[in-house]
Each structure stands twice: as structure tokens, then as C-alpha cells.
Amino acid sequence: MKTEEIVQLLENVYKYNISELSIKSEDEKIIIKNGIDEKAVDSMESTTEKIESESKNKIAEENIIKSPLVGRFYTAPSVGSDNYVKVGDKVEEGQTLAIIEAMKLMNEIKSEYSGTIKSILVENEEMVEYGQPLFVLV
Numbered sequence: 001m002k003t004e005e006i007v008q009l010l011e012n013v014y015k016y017n018i019s020e021l022s023i024k025s026e027d028e029k030i031i032i033k034n035g036i037d038e039k040a041v042d043s044m045e046s047t048t049e050k051i052e053s054e055s056k057n058k059i060a061e062e063n064i065i066k067s068p069l070v071g072r073f074y075t076a077p078s079v080g081s082d083n084y085v086k087v088g089d090k091v092e093e094g095q096t097l098a099i100i101e102a103m104k105l106m107n108e109i110k111s112e113y114s115g116t117i118k119s120i121l122v123e124n125e126e127m128v129e130y131g132q133p134l135f136v137l138v
Contacts, residue, residue, distance in 0.1 A: 063113040065135040067128045071102030075124040089117045097135055113137050
């Protein structure tokens with residue numbers, strides 16, 4: 001069979017969504033399969049389930065607190081005061097973590113979770129955007 005004929009067969013298998021085509025002659029045999037090997041699909045599904053499971057576990061282990069508004073981020077209630085929290089501090093749900101100033105109003109950022117501060121992702125007096133991650137708790 002000529003290369004052009006094989007190409008035409010491949011195009012038709014794809015065009016008409018034929019799952020398998022077998023052609024036999026005295027001196028050659030051609031089998032064209034359209035789709036993914038079932039073993040490969042099972043393997044991919046297994047891998048996907050594993051990744052999703054690991055992702056859910058990681059999300060359960062780390063909680064991210066995001067900015068509820070746009071404004072200037074402050075780590076302490078006033079200049080010279082101690083920061084509300086630092087890395088390693090244990091916090092309770094509802095505890096104040098920082099302040100965001102927006103339109104001359106000071107808005108307390110409270111913890112949505114109980115846990116330990118793993119990291120503070122912004123610096124004091126830095127501008128933050130809506131939805132920007134501020135804290136990671138574990």
C-alpha cells in the first residue's frame with residue numbers, strides 16, 4: 001500500500017471517528033486504531049485520583065487567608081506597637097491578624113481558621129489587592 005493511501009485511511013478514520021480499521025492483503029496487514037489504549041486510560045485515571053487526593057490533603061493542612069479588599073496592609077495597630085502576629089504564633093478563628101486601610105477606614109483582618117502562622121506573605125505598609133493571599137496557616 002502506498003503512503004498516500006495510508007494517509008487517506010488515517011484521515012478517514014479520524015474524520016468519521018472510526019475506532020478501529022483492519023486491512024489485510026496477501027503480503028501486508030494494516031491495523032489503525034483511533035483513541036486511547038484502555039490500559040493507558042486506567043493508568044491516567046489512577047494518577048489523576050492520586051493527585052486530587054494529595055491536593056485535598058495539602059489544602060486541608062494549609063489554610064490561606066486572603067485580602068477581602070484593596071488597601072494598605074498593616075501588621076500592627078499603630079506605629080511602634082507589637083505586630084498582631086508573627087510566624088510561628090498559634091491563632092484562633094476570629095483573632096485579628098492585621099489591618100487593611102481602605103479609604104481612611106481601618107479594617108481588621110481576622111483569622112478564618114485556627115492554627116499556626118506558617119508564613120506572612122506581605123510586608124508592613126504594602127498595598128494589597130482583593131483576593132491576594134496574606135497569611136498561610138497550618
